[in-house]
Amino acid sequence: MSSLIDLVNVSKSFDGTLVLDDLNLSVKENTFVTLLGPSGCGKTTTLRIIGGFERADKGKVIFDGQDISSLPPNKRQLNTVFQKYALFTHMNIAENIAFGLKIKNKPKAYIQDKIQYALKLVNLDGYGNRSVDSLSGGQQQRIAIARAIVNEPRVLLLDEPLGALDLKLRQDMQYELIRLKNELGITFIYVTHDQEEALTMSDTIVVMNQGYIQQMGTPEQIYNEPENAFVADFIGESNILHGTMVRDELVEIFGARFACVDKGFGTNMPVDVVIRPEDIDLVSPDEGTLKGVCTHLIFKGVHYEMEVTTPDGFEWLVHSTDMCPVGKEVGIRVDPFDIQIMNKPASEDEEAVGLNE
Amino acid sequence: MSKKLLSGPYLIWMVGFTVIPLILIVYYGLTDKNGVFTLANIISIASAEHSKALWLSLGLSFVSTLVCLLLAYPLAMILRKRNIGKGSFVVFIFILPMWMNFLLRTLAWQTLLERNGVINGLLSALHLPSQSLINTPGAIVLGMVYNFLPFMVLPIYNVLCKIDDNTINAAKDLGANFWQTLFLIWLPLSVPGIISGITMVFVPALTTFVISNLLGGSKILLIGNVIEQEFTKGSNWHLGSGLSLVLMVFILASMALIAKYDKNGEGTAF
Amino acid sequence: MKTTKDRLKRIVENFYLVLIMIFLYAPIATLMVLSFSNSKSRTQWGGFTLRWYGEMFESSTIMAALQNTLIIAFASALIATVIGTAAAIAINSMKPLPKTVIMGITNIPMLNADIVTGISLMLAFIAFGISLGFETILIAHITFNIPYVILSVMPKLKQTNKSVYEAAMDLGAPPVQAFFKVVFPDILPGVLSGFLLAFTMSLDDFIITHFTKGAGINTLSTLIYSEVRRGIKPSMYALSTIIFVTVLILLIITNFAPHWKLPGICLTGLKNHRRQEYL
Numbered sequence: 001m002s003s004l005i006d007l008v009n010v011s012k013s014f015d016g017t018l019v020l021d022d023l024n025l026s027v028k029e030n031t032f033v034t035l036l037g038p039s040g041c042g043k044t045t046t047l048r049i050i051g052g053f054e055r056a057d058k059g060k061v062i063f064d065g066q067d068i069s070s071l072p073p074n075k076r077q078l079n080t081v082f083q084k085y086a087l088f089t090h091m092n093i094a095e096n097i098a099f100g101l102k103i104k105n106k107p108k109a110y111i112q113d114k115i116q117y118a119l120k121l122v123n124l125d126g127y128g129n130r131s132v133d134s135l136s137g138g139q140q141q142r143i144a145i146a147r148a149i150v151n152e153p154r155v156l157l158l159d160e161p162l163g164a165l166d167l168k169l170r171q172d173m174q175y176e177l178i179r180l181k182n183e184l185g186i187t188f189i190y191v192t193h194d195q196e197e198a199l200t201m202s203d204t205i206v207v208m209n210q211g212y213i214q215q216m217g218t219p220e221q222i223y224n225e226p227e228n229a230f231v232a233d234f235i236g237e238s239n240i241l242h243g244t245m246v247r248d249e250l251v252e253i254f255g256a257r258f259a260c261v262d263k264g265f266g267t268n269m270p271v272d273v274v275i276r277p278e279d280i281d282l283v284s285p286d287e288g289t290l291k292g293v294c295t296h297l298i299f300k301g302v303h304y305e306m307e308v309t310t311p312d313g314f315e316w317l318v319h320s321t322d323m324c325p326v327g328k329e330v331g332i333r334v335d336p337f338d339i340q341i342m343n344k345p346a347s348e349d350e351e352a353v354g355l356n357e
Numbered sequence: 358m359s360k361k362l363l364s365g366p367y368l369i370w371m372v373g374f375t376v377i378p379l380i381l382i383v384y385y386g387l388t389d390k391n392g393v394f395t396l397a398n399i400i401s402i403a404s405a406e407h408s409k410a411l412w413l414s415l416g417l418s419f420v421s422t423l424v425c426l427l428l429a430y431p432l433a434m435i436l437r438k439r440n441i442g443k444g445s446f447v448v449f450i451f452i453l454p455m456w457m458n459f460l461l462r463t464l465a466w467q468t469l470l471e472r473n474g475v476i477n478g479l480l481s482a483l484h485l486p487s488q489s490l491i492n493t494p495g496a497i498v499l500g501m502v503y504n505f506l507p508f509m510v511l512p513i514y515n516v517l518c519k520i521d522d523n524t525i526n527a528a529k530d531l532g533a534n535f536w537q538t539l540f541l542i543w544l545p546l547s548v549p550g551i552i553s554g555i556t557m558v559f560v561p562a563l564t565t566f567v568i569s570n571l572l573g574g575s576k577i578l579l580i581g582n583v584i585e586q587e588f589t590k591g592s593n594w595h596l597g598s599g600l601s602l603v604l605m606v607f608i609l610a611s612m613a614l615i616a617k618y619d620k621n622g623e624g625t626a627f
Numbered sequence: 628m629k630t631t632k633d634r635l636k637r638i639v640e641n642f643y644l645v646l647i648m649i650f651l652y653a654p655i656a657t658l659m660v661l662s663f664s665n666s667k668s669r670t671q672w673g674g675f676t677l678r679w680y681g682e683m684f685e686s687s688t689i690m691a692a693l694q695n696t697l698i699i700a701f702a703s704a705l706i707a708t709v710i711g712t713a714a715a716i717a718i719n720s721m722k723p724l725p726k727t728v729i730m731g732i733t734n735i736p737m738l739n740a741d742i743v744t745g746i747s748l749m750l751a752f753i754a755f756g757i758s759l760g761f762e763t764i765l766i767a768h769i770t771f772n773i774p775y776v777i778l779s780v781m782p783k784l785k786q787t788n789k790s791v792y793e794a795a796m797d798l799g800a801p802p803v804q805a806f807f808k809v810v811f812p813d814i815l816p817g818v819l820s821g822f823l824l825a826f827t828m829s830l831d832d833f834i835i836t837h838f839t840k841g842a843g844i845n846t847l848s849t850l851i852y853s854e855v856r857r858g859i860k861p862s863m864y865a866l867s868t869i870i871f872v873t874v875l876i877l878l879i880i881t882n883f884a885p886h887w888k889l890p891g892i893c894l895t896g897l898k899n900h901r902r903q904e905y906l
Contacts, residue, residue, distance in 0.1 A: 371732050378744075458848060468661070503654070608739060608740055
C-alpha cells in the first residue's frame, strides 16, 4: 500500500512560537489514523495544514503524488468534520448536507438521493427538513459527518469531533465512526486528546507533543511498547522509574534486579523503566523482587487501585482484582515481558517533552 | 415584590416624557389651530413643496444608506480579519471621531469642499479642473455617509465577529470559492447586522436637517428642514407635527424590520 | 510561504483601510489646523498662532456654554444611571410579557428620530407648563440617556449567577446588603459603561437640545449652530481640539494601562446599542 498523504518537513509557527518543527508524516489509503496529544502539541495545526486552512511556513503536503501545499481548501479532495460541528445555522439539515454538491452543480435528483443516503448512513432518516438548532449535540455531529461524506472525499479529517459530547454518547459515536469508516472505505485522519478514543478506533496512532511526533504505531505498540517516558505517561497510567541497565535482559531498580526482555542498551547505562499498574503482581513479601507496604486502597469497579510504597519512598501504582489492605507488607513481582525499557532523554529539551505530570 | 418597585421611577419617567409627548405629537398632528380634528396636516405632505422635500430626503438617504453599506461591508470583513486578538483597538479608531463635535466635523467638510477649498486646491495642483462640490445633493450624501458610516460598520462588524471561523472554513472545505462563500454564508448570516445598520443610517439620514443646512446651502430643503422650520420659525406646530407623523411611518417600518430580522439583538452596535 | 496573491490582497486591504481613515480623520485634522491659523477665513492659512486658545478662555459665552454642557452631561448621566440601573434590576426579575412591553418602550427613544423626540418633548413641556430652559434640557437628556444605561446593565444582570445572591442570603445577609455585596460588583462594569455612554450622548447631542432649550441658554452644540450663519469663531476650533485631544489621551491611557481597562472599554464602547442619537 502506497501512501495517500505525505507531510514532508513541515514547519509552522504562530507569532514566533514554533508549533510544528520539521514534521514528517505519511498516511496510507483506507486507514484510520489518529493524531493524539495534549493541547498545544500541534495536532490540530497538522490537520488544518492538510485541510488547507493553514499554510505551512516550510515543507510540502503531498496528496496522491501531487504537491497540494498551496491549493486552497475548496480545491482539495478531502473534507473536514469540525470541532463543534460548524453547521450552517441559516439552512435546514438537507440544505446543509446538499451544500457541497450544489456548489459542484450536481443534478437535483442526484443531490436528493445523496441526502437520503447520507441521512440513513448516520441514522437520522427523515430529519431533512429540521432546523439545525432543533438537534442535539450528537445529532448535529452526525449531520456534520453526513455533510462531509456526501462529497465522496478520499480523506475525511475529523478535528476532535466528539469533544463536546457526554461520555455515553461519545462511546456510541466511536463505534459509529468505526462502522462508517469500514462502510465507506476511505481514509480517516482523526485528532483527539483522548487516549481511550485513540486506542479504540485507530489503525495507527501518532502521538505528538510540542510539535514533534513522539511515536507512531498501532494501538498495541503505543500502549505496550512506548518509546519514551512521554508516550508511556500520556497513554494509560504507568509507573515510570529510573533504572540502570546492568546488562542485556537485566535491569536494576532501587537496588533490586528485574529480569526483562530488552537488549542493546549497553551495560550499566541509566534508563527509564515503564511498568503498567495492571502488570504488577502483588505476592507475599518473600516471593517479591522488592518489598513494600500498601499505603492506599480505592475500589474502582473493575479493579482495586492501590499504592505500594517501597523503602526508597517510591509509590507504585498497582491495579488488581485482588485486594491488599492498607498497612500490609507485600512483595512486588513483574514478568520480564511486562517491563519496558526506554532511553533517558538525551537533552534538557527532550526532558521537557517528557515527564511533566 | 420589592424588586419591582425599583422600576417605579423609570415607568413614571417614561410615561411622562416618552409616551405622553408622542401622544401630543399625534394630537397636534391631527388637529388644527382651534383644536378641531383634521387630516389637513398629514395630507399636506402631498403638496408640491412638501412632497418634493420628502422625495429628495428619501432619495438622498437611500443613496447614503447604500453607499454606507457598500463601504462598510468590506471594511467590517477586513476589520474582523485583523481584529482577532487585538481587542477593541480597531473599534476605538472608528469611534474616536465622534468625540469631535459633530457640527464642527460637518462644517470642516465645507472647508474641504469649497470652491477654493482643500480638495479643489489638490485638484488644481494636479492640473485638474476644479469642481463645484459644496451646496450640492452630492455634498449632503457625503455628509450623511461621513456621519453615519460607523453605525453601519459597527453592527455588521459585531455580527461578523460572532460567525465562527470554522463555519467559513466548512464552506470552503465543501468547495465554495470566495464569492460563493460571500453570498451563501457571510451575507445570510450577517442579515441582523445589515438590517440594524440600514435602519441606523436610514432613519437619521431621512430626518436630518443639520447636514442639509451645513452642506446643502439654503437651496436644498429636506423634509427635516421643513419640519424644523415649522417649529423654530414659529409658524405652524400642527403642520410640523403632521409631517412628523408621516416620518414616523418610516421609523415604525424600520422598527418592524429590526423586530423581524434581529430578534435577539445580535445586530447591536456594540 | 505567502503567495504573491496573499500579499497583493493585503496591500489592497491596507490601502482601503487607509482611505477610510483619511475620510474619517481629514475633517478633524482640518479643524485642528484651523485652530492654530492666524486668520478668520476657513480656507486661508494665516500663519501659526495660539491666539484662539487665549480668546477661548476669555469668551464668556463659550465658557458659559461649556459649563452648561458639562453640568448637563454629568447630571443627566448620573440621574439616568440611578433610575436606569434600578429599572434594569426590576425588569430583569419580571415575567416575559411585562418585560417585553417595557423593553419596547425603552427602545422608542433609541430608534426614534431625534427630531421627533425633540419636538414631542418640547410639546410636552409646553403642555405641562414647564418653561423651556436649563431644566427642560436636563429632563430631555435624562430621558434619552436612561435607555442606554438600561441596555448596558441588562446584559450584565443576565450574566450574574442567581445562586450567588441566594448564597449571600443563605449566609445571613439581608436582601439589600446581599445585593450590594455580591450582585452590584458584578454589574458595576455595565453601570459604569452606561454612565459613560450617557455622558457621551449628552455631550454630543444637538437636535434634542435645539428643540428643548429656551432662549438665553446654550450648550456648545447649540452655540456652534447659532454661529454658523455669522461664521464660527476659531476659538470654537480651539476648544474642540482641546476636548478631542483630552479624550484621545484619556482613551489611550485607559486602553493601554491594564488596570484601567474597564472604563477604557466603556469609553470606546460608547455606542452600546442602537445608533448615536444625534441626527
